[in-house]
Amino acid sequence: MKVRHLFVASLLLTVAAHAAEQAPVAGPAPAVKALEFNDCMRTDRITDWKVVDDRTLLVATGPDHFVVKTNVDCPRMGLGGGVRFKTAESNKAIGGFRICGTPTEKVDRINNDPPCSIESVQTLDKATYQAMSKNAKLSGSGAGTSGSKP
Secondary structure (H helix, E strand, O other), X not given: OHHHHHHHHHHHXXXXXXXXXXXXXXXXXOOOOOOOHHHOXXXXXXXXXXXXXXXXXXXXXXXXXXXXXXXXXXXXXXXXXXXXXXXXXXHHHHHOOEEOOOOOOEEEOXXXXXXXXXXXXXXEOHHHHHHHHOOXXXXXXXXXXXXXXO
């Protein structure tokens, strides 16, 4: 009888060890890849913008819609009448006024607060943009101070 219990216990341990090897390991979410240059957000064509929370900004550039996420809380984003972006030097060399989601791009706050680094830029369909816009705490049009800062 003892042999039978030992056999069952060892079988259970073997199965449990094998299952643990097969289980997916939780880790950090994969980084969002920057947009291709032709798909990037054109800051000189901003027609509408919305601040959803301290890390999320929705931007429309005519028929194209984007969600911009910062890697830190960026309070007072959008205050002062618009949103401005600091483009990456590499994008300026090709043709400025584009935000693609590269590490050196920033949301430049108009009220002289430090800029906030952009974590990601993703395209959205119009329906998702409109649904997310319902939660916006601040919004504006592209007219005025929105765009890129040299």
